[in-house]
Each structure stands twice: as structure tokens, then as C-alpha cells.
Amino acid sequence: MTNSEANSQPASADSNFLPGPVLLLGAPGVGKGTQAQLLVSTFGIPQISTGDILRSNIAQGTALGKSAKSLMDQGQLVSDDLVNQMVADRLTQPDTTRGYILDGFPRTLNQATWVDSHLAANGTTLPIVAISILVDYDVLLHRITGRRICPVCKTIYNVFSNPPKTPDLCDNEGAALTQRPDDTEAVFTERMRTFNAQTAPVVEHYRNQGRFQEVDGDQSVESVTTAIQQALKTLRNQ
Numbered sequence: 176m177t178n179s180e181a182n183s184q185p186a187s188a189d190s191n192f193l194p195g196p197v198l199l200l201g202a203p204g205v206g207k208g209t210q211a212q213l214l215v216s217t218f219g220i221p222q223i224s225t226g227d228i229l230r231s232n233i234a235q236g237t238a239l240g241k242s243a244k245s246l247m248d249q250g251q252l253v254s255d256d257l258v259n260q261m262v263a264d265r266l267t268q269p270d271t272t273r274g275y276i277l278d279g280f281p282r283t284l285n286q287a288t289w290v291d292s293h294l295a296a297n298g299t300t301l302p303i304v305a306i307s308i309l310v311d312y313d314v315l316l317h318r319i320t321g322r323r324i325c326p327v328c329k330t331i332y333n334v335f336s337n338p339p340k341t342p343d344l345c346d347n348e349g350a351a352l353t354q355r356p357d358d359t360e361a362v363f364t365e366r367m368r369t370f371n372a373q374t375a376p377v378v379e380h381y382r383n384q385g386r387f388q389e390v391d392g393d394q395s396v397e398s399v400t401t402a403i404q405q406a407l408k409t410l411r412n413q
Contacts, residue, residue: 176191181407189282189357190372192218192408192411193273193274193301193411194214194218194220194260194273194274194407194411195273195274195300195301195302195303195304196216196274196275196277196294196300196301196302196303196304196342197274197275197277197303197304197306197407198277198303198304198305198306198377198381199211199277199278199306199308199403200305200306200307200308200374200377200378201307201308201309201310201392202310202367202370202371203315203319203360203363203366203367203370204310204315204318204319204359204363205310205315205392206308206349206392206396206399207278207308208278209277209396210396210400211276211405212283212306213400214276214394214400214403214404215276217238217400218273218274219273220270220271220273220274220275220276221263221270221276222275222276222277222278222281223259223262223266223275223276223277223278223280224273224278224279225258225278225279225280225282226278226279228262228265229253229261232261239260239261239264240258240386242257243257243261247296253350255283255289257272258280258286259286259289259400260272262280262290263293266293267374271336272334274301277303281377282373282374282377283377284376284380286377287376287381288380290303290374290389291303292357297389299315301411302386303381303386303388303405304381304388304408304410304411305377305378305381305386305387305388306388306389306390306403306406306407307387307388307389307390308376308390308399308403309389309390309391309392310391310392310393311393315336315363315367315388316360316363316392317333317336318335318336319358319363319383320338320356320359320360320363321333321334321335321356322354323343323352323353324352324353324354324355324357325338325345325347325348325350325353326350326351326352326353327345327347327348327350328345328347328348328350330332330347331347332345339352341389345352355412357407359375362378365369373391385413386410388398388406388408388409388410390402390403390406
């Protein structure tokens, strides 16, 4: 069985629930990737990432991929229109019938209004519902800047919440722990600024349409998962 076929098979008692398109929002460090994978497993639907779509089109040499590669080779950003066309093509694939988790799209208000219009024109697809995972800034800062990695066994520590027994040394290998170049406060602050600037209009767009809920992300992974699933079911049953 292929990965696509596996993803199209509901994996739990929630298989009778139709999730439809779900936009999962969250700042860097909230655990959005983990929660997206759990939703994929629970509901048997794919996670659709614009980054993956872009790489796939380029690798396959599609017309859209060639256009995107040409722009990227010139140091230019791939336009919203080109990204929209790639997303539209991906949404025609059969594994999206029951729904999907949107990752990295819509990132801007223009993209949000486009995808809403595109789905509405289809006539048979549920509208997008958006769920935002919220965690306080200081907690996120500690999650990101406190992260350390063993270069040998790849074990991940956090100097604030999960420190090694000996400072700066891996418990398993005794190797000196490293910090990713982008796990600094300066980089995190800039990423948060960009995230908030881009996401605020998208949040308001879906909030104003009654298709938006927030969940507390400063809980256990299991508790956040439960909260997201409840929010999703509430939004779909309104």
C-alpha cells in the first residue's frame, strides 16, 4: 500500500467524522507539526504542505514546477498565483476527499480569500475551518532558545524544561551539545514578528466568518490533541 493509500484510510473510531479542510495555525515552537501528524493519523487524511507541493512540482518537471524554478533561480519569490495553481492541482487528488490538513497555506489574506472562493466554486467541498494553537511568548522563547542537540545520537534536550544531567553534555554519548544557528532569541523574535504580521489578517478573516477557534497549546501533547479535535467537531457541527 502506498503512503497516499494509507493516508486515505481512516485510522480510528473517528473514521465516521468528516473533518474537511483544516487550517492549523501556530507560531514557531507551538508543536503544530506534531499535532498535524496526529490529526493525519486519527482521521486518515493527508497533510498538504505548500513546500512539499513546490518541491514535488520542481522534481517532476511540471509546467508549474518549471515556472517556479525559473523564478527561484533568479532569486525571486514564487508568486501567490503560481502557488494557488499548485494547491488547486493538489486538491484534485483522491486522498483529499474526506479532508486535509493545510500546512503553510493560506499564509496571507489574499491566499485565504482565493482558497475560500476556489472551494466554494467546487460546490461539494466543506469550507475551511481554522484552529490556532496558542502558547505564551516567553514559553515559546524558552522552547526555542533552550533547545540543544547531541551531534552524535541526535537526542534533543532543553536547558529549561529537559536539561541533560551534566550541563552541555549528552547523557548518552557525553558529547558536547550543539545549538542550531536559528535557535537564537534574535532569530526567534524576527520569526514571531513575521508570523504575527502575516497571520493576523488570516485569523481575522476566519474569525469574522465564525470558522475559527483557539486552543491552549501549553498542555501535554495529548491534551492539546483532544482540544483540537473538540474544536474541530464544534466548528463542523455549528
